[in-house]
Amino acid sequence: MARVTAGAAPDTEALSAFADIVGSAHVLTENETTAGYCIDWTGRFSGQSPAVVRPRTTQEVSELLRVCVEHGVHVVPQGGNTGLVGGSVPLHGEVVMSLRRMTTIDAVDPLSHxxxxxxxxxxxxxxxxxxxxxxxxxxxxxxxxxxxxxxxxxxxxxxxxxxxxxxxxxxxxxxxxxxxxxxxxxxxxxxxxxxxxxxxxxxxxxxxxxxxxxxxxxxxxxxALGHIATAMIGLDDVAEAVGLLAHLRQTVPSLLAAEAIMASAMDVVRHCQGLEPPVPASALWLLVEAASSTTDPVDELAEGLMSWRDDLDVAVATDGPGSERLWRFRETITESISQLGVPHKLDVTLPAATLAAFNAAVGDVIAERAPDARTVVFGHLGDGNLHVNVLGAVDDDDIDGAVLKLVADHGGSISAEHGIGTAKSAWLHLSRTTAELATFRALRAALDPAGILNPHVLAP
Ligand SMILES: Cc1cc2nc3c(=O)[nH]c(=O)nc-3n(C[C@H](O)[C@H](O)[C@H](O)COP(=O)(O)OP(=O)(O)OC[C@H]3O[C@@H](n4cnc5c(N)ncnc54)[C@H](O)[C@@H]3O)c2cc1C
Missing domain, CATH: 3.30.465.10 (Uridine Diphospho-n-acetylenolpyruvylglucosamine Reductase; domain 3)
Known part of the structure; x- marks a missing residue:
């Protein structure tokens, strides 16, 4: 199944060819200059690289790749290195190709936008x-x-x-x-x-x-959506949040975002940011935003919420600062989790019909395997996307296998938006058929016959 062979370290001829293409200032080989490119944002994935190359143009990218093929050197393309699945760092001694010098943004075309x-x-x-x-x-x-x-x-x-x-x-x-x-x-x-x-x-x-x-x-x-209304709703039941969201989709055409902060995630934000939510809840806080380019969406959002239940606990913001205050609860979750340790992240999607059942089961599945671990859940509820974060787990593979199997059993996908990387490649078969995986490999073989591009990522 795997077609990955070991990559070669670039020899002096290859390094000198790299320097001829991008200039020696953009071929980093010392540990202190390459280190930041070799560890991911979470600190969970780290490796080493014999060289980080930093092209400025498409032509340079092209010439660098030709040298890599010629010398059998494996390459990890890297952007901001904020990926969360171990796909952007050299875990097997690959050369890192950082695209961060290619930053030009052309003028916006006023006719096509x-x-x-x-x-x-x-x-x-x-x-x-x-x-x-x-x-x-x-x-x-x-x-x-x-x-x-x-x-x-x-x-x-x-x-x-x-x-x-x-x-x-x-x-x-x-x-x-x-x-x-x-x-x-x-x-x-x-x-x-x-x-x-x-x-x-x-x-x-x-x-x-x-x-x-x-x-x-x-x-x-x-x-541009200049008029916004943001609301945080405290709820005691995940299934109710899913139902409310379906109702808002139908009744609030200006709906822009719907995020879930489970109690486990709000605890982390309380602890690390010293923030106290404006409304009470026992199961989750639903953060919703409506936005329009022409009209104030606040009445539409209020009517949507009231027509679901007129006794909801809701905090509403209709201006930028007020909205930012509500979004802080959501936007600081990831960094707060990282303050508590190196998180083990599982980004998954569930169908709306099984999301609450999955959420109810996942904590127990993790606790059975890692009784001392802390599970923190939040996500983009509007897309059925939950981020399951595990802190203090001992056996990553055991937990991954169990949680991702639970996802598959509930009809979901093992990756909603972060991708597969190296972290989930062993479980890709839970979401993709044998025929699909064979097609993935055929595409790789056709487009990268030398097998130098991120060979350990996705479907090796
Ligand atoms: C605080 C935080 C919040 C986040 N929130 C979200 C979120 O809400 N939704 C979401 O989807 N993700 C989220 N992420 C994950 C991450 O930001 C995204 O995956 C993002 O798209 C990665 O972009 P990057 O430039 O950092 O890519 P990198 O991390 O550098 O690379 C990611 C992958 O893309 C490949 N790659 C990078 N650049 C290129 C290129 N030019 N050509 C070919 N391959 C390339 C790499 O090899 C790697 O496999 C979050 C991350 C953090 C740290």
């Missing part, structure tokens, strides 16, 4: 560019200051606005990718109608650096 962005530009920079043009970018997530557009395409990142705008896959209207043999696939015209064969752009989306190195992305922008 599209913009072409180099892979290393951050999400925050794209948001700023879009806002300056009176528009917005449809994807947002808490790692916005560090995560890159290339990395977000490679992982098909989701975030807090998938409910309204979809994930990265839905924002892409063109892509430029370099294959491992150095050939450049350039498809950046941004035509919405272009029925000329296979959709290679979306094939790259979610490929986690295994099919090519993404160098430029053309994205569709969306109207």
């Amino acid at each position: 599209q913009v072409t962005v180099e892979a290393g530009a951050t999400l925050a920079d794209l948001h700023t560019t879009a806002a300056q043009a009176g528009l917005a970018f449809g994807v947002d997530l808490a790692a916005r200051d560090s995560c890159t557009i290339g990395g977000m395409v490679a992982t098909n990142a989701g975030g807090i606005h998938v409910l309204r705008h979809g994930s990265m896959r839905q924002q892409i209207v063109g892509l430029e990718t370099v294959l491992s043999d150095g050939r450049v696939l350039r498809h950046l015209a941004g035509l919405h109608k272009d029925n000329t064969g296979y959709d290679l752009d979306r094939l790259m989306c979610g490929s986690e650096g295994t099919l090519g190195v993404i160098t430029r992305v053309r994205v569709q922008l969306v109207p």
Whole structure:
């Protein structure tokens, strides 16, 4: 099944070729300069790299990859290194190709509302560019200051606005990718109608650096949503939250986000941030936001909530600072968990019909295997996406296997938005059939016949 062979360390000839291409200042080989590229954001995944190469142009990416193929050197493409599944760091002595110097964002096209962005530009920079043009970018997530557009395409990142705008896959209207043999696939015209064969752009989306190195992305922008209303609702039952959300989808067309903060996650935020929620709850806090470009959505949101139940415990914000105060409870969960230890993260999706049952069972499944572990759950409820975080676990594999099996038994997917990386590749068969996995491997063999791109990631 596995086609992974050991990669070669770049010899002096390869290192010198790298330096000729990008300049010696952009070939890092000393431990103190490579260290930051070799450990992931959580601290759970770390390795070593003989060299970090930092191209500035597509041409340089192409030439670097040709050298790697020639010398049998394996490569981990890296953007902001905020990925959470161990796919962005060199766990097997690979060379790291950091795209962080490729940060150009072109001018926004005022007719198509599209913009072409180099892979290393951050999400925050794209948001700023879009806002300056009176528009917005449809994807947002808490790692916005560090995560890159290339990395977000490679992982098909989701975030807090998938409910309204979809994930990265839905924002892409063109892509430029370099294959491992150095050939450049350039498809950046941004035509919405272009029925000329296979959709290679979306094939790259979610490929986690295994099919090519993404160098430029053309994205569709969306109207800026200047009027917002945010509400935090305290609930005593997860099943009720799922029902309320279905009701809001139907009655509040301006719904933009719906996030769940389970009691276990609110405890962590209370402890680490000293924040006290504005309304009481015993099971979870549901954070919902409605937004519109033309009208104030507060009445629509209030009516949606009241028509579900008129005695809900709700805190509402209708201005930026008030909304930010409510979002702090959600946006500080990940960093708060990391303050308590190195988390073991399981990002999964459940169908709405089984989400509450899964949530009720998952704590026990983990406790049976790691009685001293602490389980913290939160997520993008609007997409059925739960983030199960385990602190203090001893046997990662045992817990992964049990939780992901539970997900599959409840009809869910073992990865909602973070991808497979190296962390979940052993369990990919729970979500994909044998025929699908064989097709994955055939695609890899066709696009990266030398097998140098992230060989240990996704379906090795
Ligand atoms: C605080 C926090 C909150 C987060 N919230 C969310 C969230 O709400 N939703 C969500 O989906 N994710 C979330 N993430 C995870 C992470 O931010 C995303 O996966 C993001 O898309 C990774 O982007 P990156 O540039 O950091 O990629 P990296 O971490 O550098 O890489 C991720 C993967 O993509 C590959 N890759 C990177 N760049 C390229 C490229 N140019 N070409 C080809 N392959 C490439 C890497 O090899 C790796 O496999 C969060 C992370 C943190 C730390």
